[in-house]
Amino acid sequence: MMLQSLTTLIIKELLSLLRDRQSRMIIIVPVLVQVLVFPFAATLEVSNAVIGVFDEDGGRHAVELTQRLAAAESFSRVLPLYNGPAAAAALNNQDVLLVARFSPQFSGNLDAGRAAVAQVLLDGRRSNAAQVALNYLRSIVETYAGEMANMAGGPGLPRGESELEIRNWYNPNLDSTWFVLPSLIALITTVGVLIVTALSVAREREQGTLEQLLVSPLTTWQIFMGKAVPAMLIATGQGSLVLLAGVLAYGIPFSGSLLLFYCAIVLYGLSLIGVGLLISVLCSTQQQAFIGVFLFMMPAILLSGYISPVENMPGWLQGLTMANPIRHFTEITKQIYLKGAGFSVVWQSIRPLLLIIVGTIGAAYAMFRRKVS
Amino acid sequence: MLARPRSDPALRDREKAFSLKRLAALCRKEGLQIIRDPASLLIAFVIPVVLMVIFGYGINFDSVALRVGLVLEDESPTARRFAAAFQASPFIEATVGTDRQAMVALMQAGKLRGIVVLPVNFSRALITGKAPIQVLTDGSEPNTANFVQAYVNGVWQVWRQNQDQDAGASPPPTIGLEPRYWFNQAAVSRNFIVPGAITIIITVVGAVLTSLVVAREWERGTMEALLATRVTKAELLLSKLIPYYLLGLFALLVCMIMSGGLFMVPFRGSYAMLWGVSTLFLANALGMGLAISTLTRNQFNAAQIALNAAFLPAVMLSGFVFEIDSMPAVVRAITYIIPARYYVKTMQTLFLAGPAPSILLANALFLLGSAVLFLGLTAAATRLRLD
């Protein structure tokens, strides 16, 4: 009897989600668009950038460096600039991201064994990209300086040389799609679950069917479960879809335990269901629920570490993100998907999720009961 | 109440024309609805403040003090000197230890963004030949990993110079780089994030809110009553545009006050230009919202579509955080049809570089064109009948 009622509720929920073309679109289209566009769009690395070179030197070192810059993958083109005003204009008009300026004595200084300085003018309107580009530039210049030193080599120093052996773990080529995809699993499931829970309860309230459920022998828990299970199914389905796309289409190897991954999805789903139910209890119309979802989702996504790392936020804001389930789940997906982390590591992010689940579902249950009776 | 007969044909003809009085009455009604609807207030006042705080504090690329672990498997004085240089770096928040596994676990948990390992026989290797310093970065945050590489490289350079000086050797000639950030001397990311954030906020206030308003009139049956009066299409559309335009300007004002007063982002442009460009962008956002609303006549769907068609592209494809140049050609082509892209560029220029007519003009022209397109679409989709 219990089970029978519950399956009936679940089937109904899935039917009403999938029957209506509009709702189907809302579940599927954002997933497709996000999977197709976001991994390419959400990149903080610099490629295809145009940079300017203002060469007042004309000596061999400046020419060599300019050629190396032009050959670098990150920079699509080097724009030669012949005077100060031209350099200024190029920066002003955002024709170039940065201008490398070799002063007249640049090659002379180097040839004479003195230190030489190249000025780099960067567009502060895009200071992050500029900084990243500056790092590329720096490594090119340093490599060149190293080669110069080796060629000049001579007797060398009476000691061994140390060297940096850099390995990028979990993402050897620092490919930003590797970063985006695990986060997308979190993002996409979020939208799905919140819409299913928060909005569908509000819709039942508006249509009056919620009253029908309340006068039936169903208990509050069954009604909650009837919302939670379909939401969970949608979440797992969408999550699996993104995961498949990640592994098959983007070729990002899944390095953790699938079991742990799905356990985490279920827990994350529960925490979102808690949030969704809480919103639905607080709102009486679909419009209010929509705004509620929006008001929760926007800050939660922006502060999840997806756009910029959590550790860069001020302390009070980092504290606030502890209540943000998306933040914990993006960490978990990266830990399991990319880093192959085991339970002991993941547990640190699961613990706050559990607290969120208990808090939101408990509050939603209490308020639902109070509102009904 | 039936005092005035209306058979006078001259009077009838006059009624045909656009009436400012009717427009004013409709605007007043819309204004009252905005004031009374908690949802509108929430979107127009709370969202700008919340988003500004989030973007101002939460989105930050100035990676001060990255957490990097140092594993000293070798405890020789040489290694300790390296550790000292490591800990002295202002860009690195060092965790020094000897257990590699513990450090790896921390990196898996995301508590460290990189690990530097000085292996057991580091100092001996340094005397005999090649001495590797292992640098492991957390590639799951590629941007941060790049910074870890650069900062560790910096520490290494400093340490090597120190080593050379101690050995009394003259350093080989070096090439120094002297970076100068124009428009944003300290390269504070907030300075470009905040102008971009204003774009997002105006999009939300303009498009999401207006996507609800026409649909609401249809759903509540008031549109039918309005259409049975002598309202013209122009009056109807303007009565939706003007109040929400003012609301959008208000949101802009809130943003400007916060950006200058709280976040200390400089504003170097002219306020007249700001107003002009913002008006154009608002026309875009409002036009998009109204077009969606008019076409769907259903609040729920309208809001969903507005979210997907206006908000997400404004975040992802406007270039305010993510570099448009770095996107593949196809995605880059898509960004050209996103009005937010042009507004972000203008706003960043206006805030940080000051009036730059050539950039502003080109972008303003595009905004004008797309505004005309959206409003034209709305006008075409608006019918004064039910079928």
Next chain:
Amino acid sequence: MPGQGEQRNGKTAGESLPCTAPENTDKALAAQEKSRAGGITSARASAGTVADGGNLDIVLSGLSKRFKGLDHPAVAPLELKLHAGAVTGLVGPDGAGKTTLLRMLAGLLAPSAGQARVAGLDPVAEGRALRAVLGYMPQRFGLYEDLSVQENLTLYASLRGVEGKERQASFATLLRFTGLEPFTGRLAGKLSGGMKQKLGLACALLGSPRVLLLDEPGVGVDPISRRELWAMVHALAGEGLLIVWSTSYLDEAEQCREVVLLREGALLYAGPPGNLTRSMAGRSFLADPGERSKRALLRQALGAPEVGDGIIQGGFARLILRKDAAPEAVARALNLPAKALRPAEPRFEDAFIDLLGGGPSGGEALGGEVPAVSVASRQGKESAPVIEARELTRTFGSFTATDRVSFAVGRGEIFGLLGPNGAGKSTTFKMMCGLLKPSSGQALVLGRDLQREPAAARRRLGYMAQKFSLYEGLSVKQNLRFFSGIYGLSGREREKRIQEMTATFGFAPMLGQAAGELPLGFKQRLALACALMHRPDILFLDEPTSGVDPLTRREFWLHINSMVEKGVTVMVTTHFMDEAEYCDRIGLVYHGRLIAAGPPDSLKAEARAEQTPNPSMEEAFISLIERYDAARGEN
């Protein structure tokens, strides 16, 4: 306090409006109105509004409208002429095309073929000119709920170009006319249904329209408010306005000078309702069941070939015989003494149903499927009430919505809760079925508190909400499956019940159709089917027939009656007076209190007065409320 304004008006209207003389009603009403609001009428008369009344009419020539995807036209080609000076009733069952026709007249829909001329103008081509003389009130009144009464008026005044002194004068007149003066600052959304309706009318009247189109203004509004609105509109018609009033309330239609009767877009009848009613002379009878159950009698009667239609009216079954059927033969067929069949005054509704081909016959009722509720097995003592309210009270802040209400409903009884909008009947109803917690007192079902042990008691309960709460996105079949499923039905049993329901209600052709796309009548049937799927022995029905046409209503009560015969207990709230007649007992709720309770006939007897020696249910309703007000006023 909602309702006070209406109530004051209700008194005047109630005293002055005789209901029994349809022919004279509008004249009488106009006269009454003149004495009541003489200022308006004389002012208008002197302004000579109807001066060019020559072309103030509506002429339809071949007007029709088809919608895509529908096989029959929403409005079939119509040839019709409507005149000013009286209210024309646009009547018909659901889906008859009433709204579509009104929208075409207002120029809101373009006709597919043919032409309409309203006051000499083409509604589409000359729409703007037409709108200068047109007042239109859509179904939901077209009010901005978040604007106050005054703000709504101001908006529509501006839209209709009513300015300056004229505006102030119009506001004053309309506010007095509608009795909304004390509520100008109140938000329209916070008004009661009746007040919203009056405000909607006031907004439509701004700018002195000469053509007034009103789309179902009476839906969901209590009889007092409806009567007041009716009086106002008739007063306006008396001044020469052309008024079209669409309705599915036949008592309203009966009072129109002319009615236009539509079915499925086609014209069935146009002319004075009296003519149609008179054609029924000698065919309406009240059958006294004597010792037998009135419900059993009705069912038997409906099965007889001579009987075209029948309803319960208080203690009697009201039967309409088919043309040329002899009453004696009917009495014999029903095993009644000849004198138990008393002739009754024919009503417009009789004619309406007759024109539509008669009401449903008794055989198809649902009760046939349902096993009798076994009193012994289900309940210890037969005498114990099934539903009981004990000193039930609910307060919202300082407002007492339900005030110490007590009643008890026995097995196999239909108990009706009646009352004006906002009187507290919904609140009481919600507490009874456990949707709302009482502030004090007890709501008991089968002696149990639904709040405390919900699941067990709720399993025996059937509930049908006012809005026919169905999953609109799901198909008919899916809704049936869902509602049987949550009550724990499964397997063959479930399929069998679904089949039963499908057969009884004729769902077979539409099983796959989304519930939201069904015509209103079928939505209502589906809602009933869903509520009965688990064979409850207690039924809670909240305005179960609101907005559906008389045919569907008859069918509905046929099913309910057959279930009651099997011992099912029913509690119902309603606005319809003919529905109240079906109840065994009625509780009249007003200002949160139960001001009268008893069988319909004894309430009618209680309300008997000099002017109304033989009051209808509606008159009884109004008079009891007035007496209560008077008594309160004295205290």
